[in-house]
Amino acid sequence: MFSKILIANRGEIACRVAETARKLGIKTVAVYSEADAQAKHVTVCDEAVLIGPAPAKESYLLGDKIIAVALATGAQAIHPGYGFLSENAGFAEACAKAGLVFIGPPASAIHAMGSKSAAKALMEKAKVPLVPGYHGDNQDADFLQKEADGISYPVLLKASAGGGGKGMRIVDKPEDFKAALASCKREAINSFGDDKVLVERYLTRPRHIEIQVFADSHGECVYLFERDCSVQRRHQKVLEEAPAPGMSEERRRAMGEAAVAAAKAVGYVGAGxxxxxxxxxxxFYFMEMNTRLQVEHPVTEMITGLDLVEWQLRVAFGEHLPLRQEQLQLNGHAIEARIYAENPEKGFLPSIGTLRYLHTPPAVHFRVDSHTQTPAAVRIDSGVREGDAISPFYDPMIAKLIVWGKNRNAALANMAAALAQYRIVGLATNIGFLQRLIAGQAFSTADLDTGLIERHHDALFPALQPASTATLAMAASLLLSQEAERVGDSNNPWAHTSGWRMNSSLLRALQFADEAGAYQIHVEYRSDRQWTLHRDGVQHTLRFDKQGAADLRITLDDSTLAGNVVRDADTFHVFHQGRHAVLTWDDPLAHAGHSESEGGRLTAPMPGKIVAVLVEKGHSVTKGAPLLIMEAMKMEHTIAAPADGVIDELLYVVGDQVTEGAQLLAFTPG
Incomplete structure (x- = not known):
């Protein structure tokens, strides 16, 4: 076995690979950018080497520099993780030329499957069913439009070298084709350095099912069953599960054997x-082959009791596959939820910030016990810790939350319980959205397709509800109890916070606000830890019982309420009964603001780069018209006019970097 490997990646996958390497007694070398100097993956590896500035093009995508680091540190092999250089055939070839083992498939297999169009041509020869479409080299816009018109709408544009949902557009009608094609090509060239696209018929209500295959250098290949990855937003996976609900043994075998045949057709080696x-x-129809380990590989590990990274290392070292097809067994059901720093209510816009508070559900170590075949109920794969920052340079994933159950219902219950215990302060997350998704009728009954989120939009994005009295009481209790703790010199009568008044009691107004509105409550002091709370003419007794760290327990009337309240300056994060409420104290206008149209301003929702300016000074625009396009987190975001108006001034040009909140242009509404 290897004695030392270099991990050419970052975040949770770098930590994941390092964990298995340590188990096998393999030393690890981390590489990191300037933005990742204090990152978790740097600390869990045995060595770490700085390779460049924060942008991936100047650090994690520098194959020559990474190979030089591997040679200088005495590493024998390079594990690319996923993303970055993992499916770069040139990098795999360069590793081989340098005498290093690329822990992945041979370059020839990456070449064959790296282009979606070439892969589909190969599958067509192998008589694997394909979705109707054009997969050729002619990239003339008029020609592609003609092909799309012949397929019939809606059609799907896909970057030939793409993945991860980037460089994909659904086009519903012919008049939208050219604009969608231009946007798709821009995103493709920025993400993959190749703007070639293919055009396919867009299937309605399809499911996305993938087969995990593994091959060794001795000609053996197996499939490790399937994963259902149908639940997606912006063509990126949100929930994954294994096995796929409703999968018959006959269909599983047919898809598995087709996947193995595809892998053997290109001389595949490793995980794919x-x-x-x-x-x-x-x-079913062949879509593509990802020549790497997938983000969602943990659900396969949970139902098979196997460590796929260990298999990768053993196969790369030249060993035979550890098991034959007939030895592989399914055990229970697993679901993975991707915890992202993003705001689902704002179009899943990534959120930038620091993890100022992080509490996770109890979890065992990252993998199942392959000897007892008894998986852990909860597993967390993460590359960040409390105090770490989510930057604009990389994917905004915080963690992968994976649960196991004896059946799908048990796994769903475990996921719901685990999400209820996940608490994050410092940036927006998708946890609340995931809770609604898991509990929703469509997912819970396995009524799955790739349009599930759009189909159930109203249920998944319900109208804002006013803060409950219990939520306000918990925030007020923490505020008042903290004031009581700051009494100072007990001999100083001005320092007391008991609210004592001669022949009366103190009645104090407290004002909180959230995105649903503003709330005014009054508290009548009885002691340092007991009050009468008045809200909307209703009177409640309130007593502060106990606090430990962020844990809080109060008594409201005759009910004891337990939860967690984290204070961040004047913002109170209340975690109660699995929900997360955010209240701002004494600032009812904090969330109200004013519309951008009132001030004639349009600002950047997050840090990014201007990739297209669609208007000129003096242009008249209508509400909703696209004005410019930003690229951030490897995704494009269109800035639209909030009202009818006239463009007064453009403040940035294509290629400019902008900070969050920067004014992008000015216009006069009306």
């Missing part, structure tokens, strides 16, 4: 995923 798009009637 063959992805299929499946109709509700059970028919």
């Amino acid at each position: 995923t063959v992805e299929f798009i499946a109709n509700q009637d059970g028919s």
Whole structure:
């Protein structure tokens, strides 16, 4: 076995690979950018080497520099993780030329499957069913439009070299084709350095089912069953599970054998995923092959009791596959939820900030016990810790939360319980959205397709509800109890906070606000830890019982309430009964603001780069018209006019970097 490897990645996958390497007695070398100097993956590896500035193009994508670091540190092999250089055939070839083992498939297999169009041509020769479309080299816009018109709308544009949902656009009608094609090509060239696209018929209500395959250098190849990854937003996966609900043994075998045949056709070695798009009637079509380990590989590990990174290392070292097909067994059901720093209510816009408070559900070590075949109920794969920052340079994933159950219902219950215990302060997250998604009828009954989120938008994005009296009481209790703790010199009568008054009691107004509105409550002091709370003409007795760290227990009337309240300056984060409420104290206008149209300003919602300016000074625009396009977190975001008006001034040009909150342009509404 290798004695030392370099991990050419960052975040949770770098930590994941390092964990298995340590178990096998393999030393690890981390590489990091200037933005990641204090990152978790740097600390969990045995050595760490700085390779460049924060942008990936100047650090994690510098294959020559990474190879030089591997040689200088005595590493024998390079594990690319996923993303970055993991599917770069040139990098795999360069590793081999340098005498290093690339822990992945041979460059020839990456070449064959790296281009979606070339892969589909290969599958067509192998008689694997394909979705109707054009996968050729002609990239003339008029020609592609003609092909799309012939396929019939809606059509799907996909970057040929793409993945992860980037460089994909759904086009519903012919008049939108050219604009979507231009946007798709821009995103493709920025993400993959290749703007070639293919055009396919867009299937309605399809499921996304993928097969995990593994091959060794001795000609053996197996499939480790399937994963259902149908629940997606912006073509990026949100929830993954294994096995796929409703999968018959006959269909599983047919898809598995097709995946193995595809892998063998290109001389595949290592871990790979063959992805299929499946109709509700059970028919399926080859979509693409990802020549790497997938983000969602933990659900396969949970149901098989295997460590896929260990398999990667053993196969790369030249060993035979540890098990044959007939030795592989399914055990229970696993679900993975991706915890992202993003705001689902604002179009899943990534959130930038620091993890000022992080509490996770109890979890065991990262992998199942392959000897007892008894998986852990909860597993967390993460590359960040409390105090770490989510920057604009990389993917905003905070963690992967994986649960196991004896069946799907048990796994769903475990996921709901685990999400209720996940508490984060410092930036927006998708945890509340995931809770609604898990509890929703569509997912809980396995009524799955890639449009699930859009189909159930109203249920998943309900109208804002006013803060409950219990939530306000918990925030007020922490505020008042903290004031009581700051009494200071007990001999100083001005320092007391008991609210004592001669022949009367202190009645104090407290004002809180959240995104749903402003709330005024009154507290009548009885002692340092007991009050009468008045809200909307209703009177409640309130007593502060106990606090430990962020844990809080109060008595409201006759009910004892337990939860967690984290104070961040004048913002109170109340975690109660699995929900997260954010209240701002004494600042009812904090969330009200004013519309950008009133002030004639349009500001950047997050740090990023201007990639397209669609208007000129003096142009008249209508409400909703696209004005400019920003690129951030490797995704494009369109800035639209908030009202009818005239462009007064453009403050940035294509290529400019902008900070969050920067005014992008000015216009006069009306």
